[in-house]
Amino acid sequence: MDSFSELMNGLYGWKVKGDQVDPPRYKFPKPVLERIHYFNFAQLWESGMTFMGAMNFILGGDDAKRDYETYGIGAWLPESDGFKKWYGSFGGSARQQLIALALMYGYDSKSLKADENSLPKWALQAALDDYGYEDLSDVTKQDHDDLIWRASMIYRIKNNI
Structure with missing residues (x-):
């Protein structure tokens, strides 16, 4: 599991390259990356999903599942044990921020x-x-x-x- 400093390094250390923001990078465990990628696809955004809707789907829970099924787009992806372990570890709000940054600034999906x-x-x-x-x-x-x-x-x- 990642350390506190790894979490903080994923949130802080922003840079500007030319006129572009260069956010810090964080290496998500595969179960977390899969969950972010699963709920971050164009058809959901085009159907009216909001940023907070995406966050709620990724973070999971019964309410999120019900809301996702209401959209009627695809199968609900249950939270894996790997995701639960990562998200349930210390620094929950920092982990939420890491997911938000991934949605806003992108993430490396090549491993998927x-x-x-x-x-x-x-x-x-x-x-x-x-x-x-x-x-x-x-x-x-x-x-x-x-x-x-x-x-x-x-x-x-x-x-x-």
């Missing part, structure tokens, strides 16, 4: 790559539906990796993996 050839067609179709595409050949290059990753998460949710 999935292989489309290993996924069942129903999981791919569910992800296509979430993204509003009819067929995998219609998917833009920009959406492709995220859509495949989302299909892998849908598969994991349905199979309790």
